[in-house]
Amino acid sequence: MSALNLLLGIVVLTGAVAALSLRNLVHCAFASIGAFLGLAGLYLHMGAEFVGLVQILVYVGAVGILFVFAILLTRGGGVEERPLFSTSWLCGVGVAGALALVLLSGLFKGADPSDPAASRPSPTLKQVGQRLMVEDVLALEIMALLLTVASIGAIVIAMPEPSRKEEDPT
Amino acid sequence: MMEGLREFCGMIWKVLSDQPDPKAAFLPLVPEAWRVEVSALLSVLPILMVFPALFALTTVLERKGLGRIQNRPGPNRVGPAGFLQFAADGIKTLTKEDVVPRAADRVLHFIAPLALVVPVFLTFSVLPFGRNLVPLNLDAGLLFFFAVGASTELAIFMAGWASRNKYSLLGALRGIAQMVSYEIPLILSTLSVVMVAGTMSLPAIVDAQAAGSGDLLSRWHVFTPWGFAGFLLFLVAACAEANRAPFDLPEGESEIIAGYYLEYSGFKFALFFLGEYLGLFAACGLGITLFLGGWHAPFRFMEAWVPSYLWFFAKLAGLVAVFIWVRGTLPRVRMDQLMNLAWKFMLPLALINLFAAALWHFLGSTPAGWAITTGLLVVSYWSLGRILMPPGRIGRRVYRYAGEGPA
Numbered sequence: 001m002s003a004l005n006l007l008l009g010i011v012v013l014t015g016a017v018a019a020l021s022l023r024n025l026v027h028c029a030f031a032s033i034g035a036f037l038g039l040a041g042l043y044l045h046m047g048a049e050f051v052g053l054v055q056i057l058v059y060v061g062a063v064g065i066l067f068v069f070a071i072l073l074t075r076g077g078g079v080e081e082r083p084l085f086s087t088s089w090l091c092g093v094g095v096a097g098a099l100a101l102v103l104l105s106g107l108f109k110g111a112d113p114s115d116p117a118a119s120r121p122s123p124t125l126k127q128v129g130q131r132l133m134v135e136d137v138l139a140l141e142i143m144a145l146l147l148t149v150a151s152i153g154a155i156v157i158a159m160p161e162p163s164r165k166e167e168d169p170t
Numbered sequence: 171m172m173e174g175l176r177e178f179c180g181m182i183w184k185v186l187s188d189q190p191d192p193k194a195a196f197l198p199l200v201p202e203a204w205r206v207e208v209s210a211l212l213s214v215l216p217i218l219m220v221f222p223a224l225f226a227l228t229t230v231l232e233r234k235g236l237g238r239i240q241n242r243p244g245p246n247r248v249g250p251a252g253f254l255q256f257a258a259d260g261i262k263t264l265t266k267e268d269v270v271p272r273a274a275d276r277v278l279h280f281i282a283p284l285a286l287v288v289p290v291f292l293t294f295s296v297l298p299f300g301r302n303l304v305p306l307n308l309d310a311g312l313l314f315f316f317a318v319g320a321s322t323e324l325a326i327f328m329a330g331w332a333s334r335n336k337y338s339l340l341g342a343l344r345g346i347a348q349m350v351s352y353e354i355p356l357i358l359s360t361l362s363v364v365m366v367a368g369t370m371s372l373p374a375i376v377d378a379q380a381a382g383s384g385d386l387l388s389r390w391h392v393f394t395p396w397g398f399a400g401f402l403l404f405l406v407a408a409c410a411e412a413n414r415a416p417f418d419l420p421e422g423e424s425e426i427i428a429g430y431y432l433e434y435s436g437f438k439f440a441l442f443f444l445g446e447y448l449g450l451f452a453a454c455g456l457g458i459t460l461f462l463g464g465w466h467a468p469f470r471f472m473e474a475w476v477p478s479y480l481w482f483f484a485k486l487a488g489l490v491a492v493f494i495w496v497r498g499t500l501p502r503v504r505m506d507q508l509m510n511l512a513w514k515f516m517l518p519l520a521l522i523n524l525f526a527a528a529l530w531h532f533l534g535s536t537p538a539g540w541a542i543t544t545g546l547l548v549v550s551y552w553s554l555g556r557i558l559m560p561p562g563r564i565g566r567r568v569y570r571y572a573g574e575g576p577a
Contacts, residue, residue, distance in 0.1 A: 026275075049308065054317070056318065056320065060317075060324065065350060125309045
C-alpha cells in the first residue's frame with residue numbers, strides 16, 4: 001500500500017464521516033463530494049482511467065450539483081437542530097453491515113493483490129466501449145430506458161394540473 | 171553544473187525548434203529519485219507561466235478592443251498606449267484588503283476561488299500545444315477535460331452560497347442552470363469528432379486532421395459539413411460555459427451587481443477573474459484541437475518552416491479575438507431566451523449533427539456524403555428556426571412595459 005493510497009483512503013473516509021456528522025446540509029453535500037473525488041483518485045491510482053473519470057463526471061459534476069440544487073429548492077440550506085443519533089441508525093447500521101459482508105466476501109474471493117502472478121487487467125477505452133456498446137448493449141439500453149422513464153415521470157409530476165386554469169399574465 | 175545548464179538550454183531549444191522528446195537529454199542528469207517529480211515539474215511550469223501571462227495580455231487587449239468598438243480609447247495611461255495596465259491592475263488586486271462578510275461561511279468562501287482555478291489549470295494538461303508538446307497523453311483525454319471542467323460549476327455554487335448574499339446566490343443559481351444546460355450541447359458537439367476520429371485521445375484527434383501526402387489543404391474537421399456545424403455549436407456553448415457576454419447572466423452587473431463574486435475582493439477576486447479567462451482559453455484550445463486541426467498549419471507546405479506551437483497560439487489568439495468581438499457586439503440575452511436556445515435549438519441540432527457525423531462515417535468524403543450531410547444540417551437548422559420563431563412572431567417590436575415613445 002503506497003502513501004498516496006493511504007492518503008486517498010483518509011480523504012474518502014473523512015469525507016464520508018463528515019457528510020454524516022455535519023449539521024449544515026450544504027457542508028454535508030460538499031463533504032460527500034470530497035469523498036467522491038477521493039474515490040475517483042483511488043480508481044485513477046489503480047489504473048482504472050475510465051471509471052475514475054466517469055466517477056468525477058457523474059458524481060461530482062452531476063450528482064453533486066443535484067444535491068445542492070435539491071437542498072436549495074427544498075429547505076433553503078438552513079441548519080436544523082436535531083440530535084445526530086436517532087433510532088433509524090440501527091436500521092442503517094444493519095444495512096451497512098450486510099453490504100460490508102457482501103463486499104468483504106467478494107474481496108477475499110478475489111485474487112491476492114500482492115501476488116505478482118495475478119495479472120492486473122488494464123482495459124483501454126476502446127475495450128470498455130466495445131464491451132458496453134456491443135456485448136452488453138442490452139443492459140445499457142435497459143438502463144437508458146429506465147432513466148428516460150424516470151425523467152418523463154419527473155416532468156409529468158412537475159407539470160401543472162390541467163384542471164386548474166392559470167390566468168395568462170399577458 | 172555547467173553541463174546541466176547546457177542541457178537545460180538545449181532542452182528549451184528543442185522545445186522551441188519543435189524537436190521530439192525535449193526532456194530526453196536533460197533528465198538523466200537529475201538524481202534517480204527525483205526524476206519523476208522533475209519531469210512533471212518541467213511539464214507543468216510552462217502552463218503555469220504561459221497562460222496567466224496570456225491572461226494578463228488579454229485583459230488589456232480586450233479593454234482596448236471593447237474601447238475601439240464603443241468608440242473610446244480604452245486604457246491609455248499606464249505604459250506605452252496603456253499596455254502596462256495589467257501590471258497596475260495586478261498590483262492593485264494584490265494589495266487590496268480581503269473583505270469577508272461577517273455572515274459568510276468562511277471556509278467555503280475561502281475554498282471557492284481555489285476550487286475554480288485548480289480544475290481549470292488541470293484541463294490544460296491534456297491539450298496538445300505542439301507537435302511534441304502534450305503534458306499528459308491520456309487515452310481518454312477528452313473525457314478528462316470534461317470531467318475536470320465539470321467541477322467548476324460546484325466552485326461557482328460554493329462562492330455564491332458561502333457569501334450569504336441574495337445577489338450572490340441568484341448569480342450562482344443562474345450560473346449553474348446555464349452551465350448545466352450548455353454542457354449538453356457542448357459535449358454532444360464534441361462527440362461527433364470522437365465518432366469520426368474513432369478516439370478520445372486528443373493527440374490522436376490532431377493526427378487525424380493532418381494533411382495527406384497529396385492534399386494542399388489540411389483535413390481540419392471544420393472543413394466538413396458536420397465539423398462546421400459542430401464547431402459553431404461548440405463555440406456558442408463554450409461562450410456560455412465561460413459565462414461570457416452575451417451569456418453573462420450570472421454576473422449581470424445591471425441586475426445582480428456581479429453575481430457570485432460580488433462578495434469577493436482583492437486577490438480572491440483576481441483568482442475568479444483568472445479562472446474565468448483560463449476557462450475560456452482551455453475551451454478555445456479544445457475547439458482548436460477538435461475542429462481547427464490542433465497545431466497543424468492550414469496548408470501542408472507551411473508546416474516545414476513555422477513551428478507547430480505557433481500555429482496553436484495563433485489560432486488561440488484568433489478565437490479569443492472572436493470572443494472579444496462578440497462581447498462588444500451582442501447584447502445580453504434574457505433568461506428564457508438563454509434556456510430556449512440551449513434546449514430547443516442547440517440540443518436538437520447537436521443530436522442531428524451527431525447523426526450527420528454518423529452518415530459521414532459511412533459515406534466518407536464523397537459527393538453523396540457532402541450533399542446528404544449538408545442538406546440534413548441546412549434543412550434542420552432552417553426548420554428548427556422556423557418552429558422556434560414562426561414568421562408571425564417577427565414583426566414590429568411591441569413594448570409591453572416601456573411604452574412607445576420617441577427613442
